[in-house]
Amino acid sequence: MILDSKIPEGPLAEKWTNHKFNVKLVNPANKRKYDVIVVGTGLAGASAAASLAELGYNVKAFCFQDSPRRAHSIAAQGGINAAKNYQNDGDSVYRLFYDTIKGGDYRAREGNVYRLAQVSVNIIDQCVAQGVPFAREYGGLLANRSFGGAQVSRTFYAKGQTGQQLLLGAYSALSRQVANGKVKLYPRTEMMDVVMVDGKARGIVTRNLITGAIESHSAHAVLLCTGGYGNVFFLSTNAMGSNVTAAWRAHKKGAYFANPSFTQIHPTCIPVSGDHQSKLTLMSESLRNDGRVWVPATVETAEKLRKGLIKVNDIKEEDRDYYLERKYPSFGNLVPRDVASRNAKYVCDEGRGVNETGEAVFLDFRDAIKRDGEATIKAKYGNLFDMYQQITGDNPYQVPMMIYPAVHYTMGGLWVDYNLMTTIPGLYALGEANFSDHGANRLGASALMQGLADGYFVAPYTIGDYLAQNPNDRISTDHPEFQKAEKEVSDRLQKLLSIKGDKTVDYYHKKLGKIMWDYCGMARTAEGLTKAKAMIKELKKEFWTNVNVLGANEELNQSLEKANRVADFIELGELMVDDALSRNESCGGHFREEYQTPEGEALRDDENFAFVSAWKYLGEGLEEELNKEPLVFENVKLTQRSYK
Amino acid sequence: MxxxxxxxxxxxxxxxxxxxxxxxxxxxxxxxxxxxxxxxxxxxxxxxxxxxxxxxxxxxxxxxxxxxxxxxxxxxxxxxxxxxxxxxxxxxxxxxxxxxxxxxxxxxxxDLVVDRSSFDRIIQAGGYVSVNTGGVPDANEIPIPKSIADLAMDAAQCIGCGACVAACKNASAMLFTSAKISQLALLPQGQVERKIRAENMVAQMDAEGFGACTNTGACEAECPKGISITNIARMNREYFSAVLSSDTV
Missing domain, CATH: 3.10.20.30 (Beta-grasp domain)
Structure with missing residues (x-):
């Protein structure tokens, strides 16, 4: 199949405007004849569900949490980018576009990214109108901060809880449509499969997480807004429930999966403290505005520190290595996430890491507190400092924070065209669930921007175009395709329950996570990936013969929920390894040790790898088929990324 | 241990x-x-x-x-x-x-899992500003004094966990409800629906079977986000002034 990205013709700046004019419209009276399913209620899902309902479509919104407000977008801390240029510091739509393309190491589509930058300004207007309490200056206007990978201040924020406030804004819009009767909510309901009739997505099968009931829902279009799959690594900054199941089931039904190995390892997380660890906590990247990253200059000093022979505050200035400031004088501590993470790994690999484990670096606020005073730092980052102290027991006003990279975001996801439609007609993917805008590395404060752009301002146009070209007849859930899908879902759950082996679900999840982190994490090699592939195949076999899932389907059963998700993570893990192995270059978060510059930076191969890898599922036990969507750059010149 | x-x-x-x-x-x-x-x-x-x-x-x-x-x-x-x-x-x-x-x-x-969908229904009763997507003014056309924006943010930090209800001997949801009413009553965006919002959200809170507030302050003491009981005072003010001058009688 030839992948048609459907990027509109014409100059970059006019593509979206022209496209909006060219799409077909559903007239207001007919909109109520169409039903749309939205799976996931994070920023992308809640904003899409609300906006589509406002237009007049009948929406059903699903989430596995007990309320739509709990989706993991809520945990985003730092901010949201927008090309408002309120600071008069030279920002523009083009600059945001350029920074995002460059930050993504030239592995994203120009057309999509430009549109993202264009609608970014509308997002801020929309959120403010909803009553989102963004930070403000004394004059009453909006405040901005700067973020990694950019030299302008374009990040809007609400303390360290920007994701929460934006999500509550979208949730309030969604709630309003629930009250209006245009959205029906299904909390504690998990999507188990997508149902296709005549080659088009026409509904989903769900499991009610309280009663275990398997149910079908029919519609004219299905939107997957189900987030990323970082939990394939077991330890990540994702919520415990974040999973790939919805996207993976769609993939197995024919939706191509793009760039699955593009994973973002976030540089500023609280380091692992022991085997009991269930998740990792991010410390916002905004901290790098004022915190200075360093490790001891010599291995000897680091060893003494790890053994507790010296205290961190006793280390003299000349014995500290502010390695980001040293290597990247123009961006300093604000280099993009992939660069910051990789450098943390390097210094730790050299033996200069701190913490008892040697797997941490310092993020130090001593100089900022001296310069601005403790009160100012507290006003900016107070809640983050409190959170850090709560978790570690250390007071970051007195001793430097310790941080280490952790899996945070997945740039890969379901392949979508310019309209956000997957390779299955009528099936859309929005937000982190798709692959489209961040290339091989996402810049900070861009995930919130993309989720809301897709949901508020892109999908409402492009879905109308699809629906206008399809009849509004409704399909009964008695249709054989629904019945077949329901039976498949029930059979699979019964199979999981009937294995009754002797290892828990978490045992397998942790094992998978370790394989992924060791071989498909911050640095990858062909040799390691080949090994990982064999290990995952073996793990899958063992899981399906020896996992122990307790209880029954007809009840609230958290171990069955987990087992169902982990089974999909194992299959995804194998595809991620295939993807990493097939891409013989380094770009952004994908770092193959064989391909690096003499300075240890990612070495792209634009001649052979300037494409999107889109994988097609061919059947149980078969290798997936690689399809390539060439990336055409008409506006930016591909260069070696430099933040020096 | x-x-x-x-x-x-x-x-x-x-x-x-x-x-x-x-x-x-x-x-x-x-x-x-x-x-x-x-x-x-x-x-x-x-x-x-x-x-x-x-x-x-x-x-x-x-x-x-x-x-x-x-x-x-x-x-x-x-x-x-x-x-x-x-x-x-x-x-x-x-x-x-x-x-x-x-x-x-x-x-x-x-076991330890409870159904908190009553909180969602309280928000559905009016915890929003009725603006559709698109067609809104430029963000900086609505200047808001920093002190007011900060107060609104303090109230908006509520995470909807329900600890306030669990802490209260009357199982009152007034801290939760007042946090949302306060956020929107403080901001200029919330003024248009200020009265009807207070009336409807309080009515829904009562309909769900939450108790009344007897000012013991247990909710504030237990709130993981430090939501202040001042918000309840503000909600009472909002509610009484709305009822006294109600447009819906």
Missing amino acids: NLTLKIWRQKNNTDKGGFKEYKITDISEDMSFLEMLDVLNEQLSTKGEDPVHFDHDCREGICGMCSLYINGNPHGPQQTTTCQLHMRSFKDGDTISIEPWRAKAFPVLK
């Missing part, structure tokens, strides 16, 4: 339920409270016993999903969410009792 856990076990919504005692050993003080329960559940699962069900998701104190009543306090001894509570807050040999939120409007679903 070694601990004794007294945990509420209840098979489903209609089961009567009761406490069950578990011994747990070798708990590190760096574990979070929920990680300690993970360890228990791994042990129970390995033995073939049904693990203890509890709600949790982000585990970084922001999603509001976790909800345990620990030794008589919602979210335990610290003013934080259960997921951010660490075992260093306990001592070797302690007995810890763990119950679900108790409120008529929060029915127990299983």
